[in-house]
Amino acid sequence: MHAGVVVATATAGTAYLYAGPHLRVLIFSLVTLVPVVTFGWALISGFLTDLRTWVTSAAGMVMLAGCMAFWSDWVTGHHFGRAEGRIADFGIATAHLIFLAGAATGLRKRGVGDLAGLLDAALFGVCVAGPAWAWLIAPRLTDSATPLGEMLALTDIAVLAAVLACLARIGRRARAARAPIAYLLLCCAATLGAHVASTLTAQHGSSTWTVIVLMLAYLTIAASAVHPAAPLVTDPDGPAEVPSGRPPLLGLGIALCANPLIAMIQGVRGDDAASVVLPVCSMLAVPLVLLRLRQMSLLRSRAERTLAHHALHDELTGLANRRHMVAEIDLALAELDRSAIDEVTVVLLDLDGFKPINDRFGHQAGDIVLRAVAERLTGSACPGAVVGRIGGDEFVVLLRGPAKPDLSTRVSNLIGRPVEVGGASVRVGVSAGAATAIRGANLDRDTLIGRADAAMYAEKAAHRRERAPALR
Structure with missing residues (x-):
């Protein structure tokens, strides 16, 4: 494919060099239709599956080809790059904006909503446009340039x-898709180069090389x-990547300083040709930087x-962890001391028969059971x-009030329901122990937990005694 692109570009460029004026228009128009054909085939055949990104890009391509067909002498006649502000300039700029929308859609899919990437890309565009306009394009614009045309060209x-x-x-x-992305990068770079080249040769020179560079882009x-x-450009061969949260402070600083620096250099040189750069680019850069800073703040x-959530919650079940429960019990006892509540009850739960499930079905099955219990x-x-x-198979429930008399039976029935694990149905039992602190009892946390723990182990021992005759 690489050889084919080189041969096609060389053939089209050579034909254009030696063709007459009317044939040159035909050659360029035919080249502009090539990507419309390839995009159409790739979409209709189902080769490109992410329709949103590729259809958006194809729409930009169709619009661009339409502009080139309707204004067939726009590039070959050396109108491209003069910033005349005509409808063709507006159509070409709109087509490029549609390409940006397609690239942004692909970036968001690749990076799980990579808003940071979109903002950074926009800032990069503003930073590139300022110097390119101030030092390459604006000083060489012809008398046919208009304020609207300059605005369109800069945008x-x-x-x-x-x-x-x-x-x-x-x-x-997208490491696996770097070849097609390299083609897209080359296309974009060639279009930028043609834009600059057309302006540099607008007053004195031929549009031939501008056309050849544009044909390379197509x-x-x-x-x-x-x-x-x-x-693979838009369909990752693995899970979509989460964008890095590292703040690009250097890039943001450059974005804010670039246009004032250009204005300062213009002032020192006494150059007024690119005065549009500072107001336009600054109006674009400052909101983008503010949005980027806000996005960084939200990420932080x-x-x-x-x-904070991970520090206070169990990773497997999402329940409060030991640290969180200790703090909640202390808080409840403080409320009890202030007479905000009348009772505090701590219920400790320990699963019975959990270890055999782990041993027989594996730890993954044990995790399923623990999540079901939670x-x-x-x-x-x-x-x-x-x-x-609070432990491997130990749970705790904090109640701001008394525990119901049938708590142990209700919890046992609840947890004892079967759990589906790898096509098998398993059950676990539970031993529960509760301890209650009433107002005025002056029980501390350790004493309350100790009483609940003793009650739980007493019930566990009773369960063992109940099972012992059956084992005999």
């Missing part, structure tokens, strides 16, 4: 640079859609909440109760 360069950044970010993650994007690894807050305890707990796991 178009920023959009193309943002597409480039999105593709580069996808390429760092042929490389056509190859990207039919490359064998193209589906989310990470802190996650850490769900049943949580689902049946009364309002205000706190359920926790």
Whole structure:
């Protein structure tokens, strides 16, 4: 495929060099249709399965080809790059914006909603557009340039640079799809290069090399859609990756300083040609930086909440862990001392027959049983109760009030229901012990837990005695 792209580009470029004016328009128009054909085939045949991303990109391609067909002499006649602000300029810029939407869709799928990647790509586009406009394009614009055309050209360069950044970010993650992504990157870079080249040669020069570079862009994007690894650009061969939370402080600093620096250099040089850069790019950069900082702040807050949750909850069952339960018991006893409640009851639970399940079916089966027990305890707990796991197969329930007399029977019936494990049905029993602190009893936490623990082991011993005759 690489050889085919090289041969096709060389053939089209050579034909264009030696063709007459009318034939040149035909050659360029035919090349612009190649990616429309390849994208259409790849989508209709089902080769590209992620329709949202590829159909969006195909829509941009169709719009771009339509512009080139309707205004067939726009590039060959050296109108491209003059910033005249005509409808063709608007159509081309819109097509590139649609490409950005397609690249952004692929990036979000690759990175589990990678908003950070989209913002970074937009900032990169603004940072590239400023210097490119100030030092390469604006000083060489012809008298036919209009304010609207300049705005469209500046926006178009920023959009193309943002597409480039999105593709580069996808390429760092989609290792198996780097070949088609390389074609997309080359297409985007060639389009940017043609944009700059057309402006540099607008006053004195030929549009030939601009056209050839654009034909390279069309042929490389056509190859990207039919490359064998193209589906992997948006369809990961593994789980989608979570974007890194490392803050790009250097990049944000550059984004904020780039345009004021350009304005300062222009002031020192007495150059007014690119005065549009500072207001436009600054209006784009500052909100993007603020959004990026907000996104970083939200990520940090989310990470802190996650850490706090993991510090106080059991990883397997999601119940409160030992540290959390100790704090809750202390809090309940403090409420009891303040007469905010009348009683505090601690119920300790220890599973019977859990070890044989682990030994016979494995630890994964044991985990299934523990999660089932946790769900049943949580689902049946009364309002205000706190359920926790404090050991391997040990659970605790904190009640702000007395335990019901038939607690042991109800819990045993609840937990004793069968659990499906690897196609088999297993059961576990439970030994429960409860201890209650009433107002004025002045029981501390250790004493309360100790009494519940003693009651639990007494019940466990009774269960062993009940099973002993059956074993004999």
